[in-house]
Amino acid sequence: MPFDANSGDLESALKPLWLRAQSGDEVAYRQCLGMLATRLRGYLRRRLAGVPDEVEDLVQETLLALHLQRGTYDPSLSVSAWAVAIARHKLVDLWRRRGRRDDLHDALDDVDEQLLVAEPDDGGAKRDLAVLLKGLPEAQRQAIVLTKLEGLSVAEAALRAGASESAIKVQVHRGLKRLAALVRRSGSDDAFVDRQPT
Amino acid sequence: MLARNAGPAPRALAAKRLCPAMAAGLLASGWAAIVWFGLIPWSLFGTPVPWTKMVYASALAAAAGWWVARLSRPAASVVHPRSVVIAVVLAMAAIGLVSWLSEPADRRLAALLGHSWLSCPPSVLVLSLPALAAALWAVQGLAPTRPRMAGFAAGLLAGSVGAIGYSLSCPEASAAFVAVWYSLGIVLTGVAGAILGSRVLRW
Numbered sequence: 001m002p003f004d005a006n007s008g009d010l011e012s013a014l015k016p017l018w019l020r021a022q023s024g025d026e027v028a029y030r031q032c033l034g035m036l037a038t039r040l041r042g043y044l045r046r047r048l049a050g051v052p053d054e055v056e057d058l059v060q061e062t063l064l065a066l067h068l069q070r071g072t073y074d075p076s077l078s079v080s081a082w083a084v085a086i087a088r089h090k091l092v093d094l095w096r097r098r099g100r101r102d103d104l105h106d107a108l109d110d111v112d113e114q115l116l117v118a119e120p121d122d123g124g125a126k127r128d129l130a131v132l133l134k135g136l137p138e139a140q141r142q143a144i145v146l147t148k149l150e151g152l153s154v155a156e157a158a159l160r161a162g163a164s165e166s167a168i169k170v171q172v173h174r175g176l177k178r179l180a181a182l183v184r185r186s187g188s189d190d191a192f193v194d195r196q197p198t
Numbered sequence: 199m200l201a202r203n204a205g206p207a208p209r210a211l212a213a214k215r216l217c218p219a220m221a222a223g224l225l226a227s228g229w230a231a232i233v234w235f236g237l238i239p240w241s242l243f244g245t246p247v248p249w250t251k252m253v254y255a256s257a258l259a260a261a262a263g264w265w266v267a268r269l270s271r272p273a274a275s276v277v278h279p280r281s282v283v284i285a286v287v288l289a290m291a292a293i294g295l296v297s298w299l300s301e302p303a304d305r306r307l308a309a310l311l312g313h314s315w316l317s318c319p320p321s322v323l324v325l326s327l328p329a330l331a332a333a334l335w336a337v338q339g340l341a342p343t344r345p346r347m348a349g350f351a352a353g354l355l356a357g358s359v360g361a362i363g364y365s366l367s368c369p370e371a372s373a374a375f376v377a378v379w380y381s382l383g384i385v386l387t388g389v390a391g392a393i394l395g396s397r398v399l400r401w
Contacts, residue, residue, distance in 0.1 A: 024206035071211035085272030
């Protein structure tokens with residue numbers, strides 16, 4: 001079933017706990033829900049890449065459904081397969097709901113999306129960038145942050161940095177070149193492999 | 199936290215919901231059949247006329263009930279109950295075919311159509327409606343992850359229950375008639391269940 005490659009491990013850890021939970025063991029039940037929540041979050045996040053805001057809601061909704069419907073679990077079933085079937089049902093339900101709503105409110109939604117677009121928080125990329133920028137000399141870093149990240153014009157950046165426009169241009173040029181070199185090197189010697197999997 | 203005071207999980211949930219629902223549906227369809235169409239003469243209860251239909255419809259109801267119960271349970275396999283449902287329908291078709299072929303050729307059309315071939319399927323459908331509502335209610339409280347399929351199976355179950363009710367007031371004697379027109383009425387109820395199921399069976 002489509003949990004993970006190691007869902008067998010999850011199942012063998014989960015099943016005895018779940019059976020105890022089914023017969024009324026609260027501690028085991030809490031542990032089960034915790035384990036399932038983690039896996040479900042991963043499962044749903046992979047499938048809701050376009051709407052990350054919905055993931056947590058859907059995880060909670062699925063857990064609630066698992067709780068309400070635990071009478072439909074049968075010991076002959078795999079706990080993870082049963083949980084995934086419920087999660088998939090909730091996922092389809094969400095798509096159907098969104099599809100219908102988006103159809104009804106086509107024009108308004110387009111406007112909303114442009115005005116209130118929710119920036120997906122890409123923590124990983126931000127962190128990588130910060131690490132890379134630390135490898136630059138101060139002047140180059142400042143020039144890149146002002147022009148490329150804050151989006152100022154060269155003239156505005158020069159004013160902010162108290163440098164001439166041509167100096168800013170030179171620093172940006174050198175800084176970008178150096179960043180590129182850093183990225184190439186880190187790609188080859190795996191300086192960033194300690195990055196957390198997202 | 200959901201785990202607090204959760205207590206043991208309820209057991210045999212599908213049976214607990216489906217059985218009373220079907221008992222209510224059976225009473226409703228039997229009562230409606232007697233009130234609207236009238237009971238067949240008592241003498242017929244000494245012949246196989248009502249019993250063929252009741253045995254067929256009960257077998258189909260049991261198989262469809264098993265199928266619905268599996269469909270109401272996420273990730274449960276539905277292969278076996280589905281095969282049994284198909285097997286019951288095919289068995290009745292085979293019995294009907296044999297009895298039809300054993301009729302003399304000039305009476306075959308009459309054996310197939312009876313007096314009421316046109317009214318039988320809609321009557322079964324109408325008498326199944328209370329059972330259909332009850333079955334959909336029962337399934338809705340469970341966890342059907344394939345609403346349309348679950349609605350269809352619930353419709354077959356309800357149709358079989360309605361057919362048991364209708365057999366109290368249907369005087370047709372031919373097995374071929376039962377195999378064709380009762381099955382058609384039951385499948386019609388199944389289709390109604392599928393249409394309703396995709397709307398009603400949300401949780």
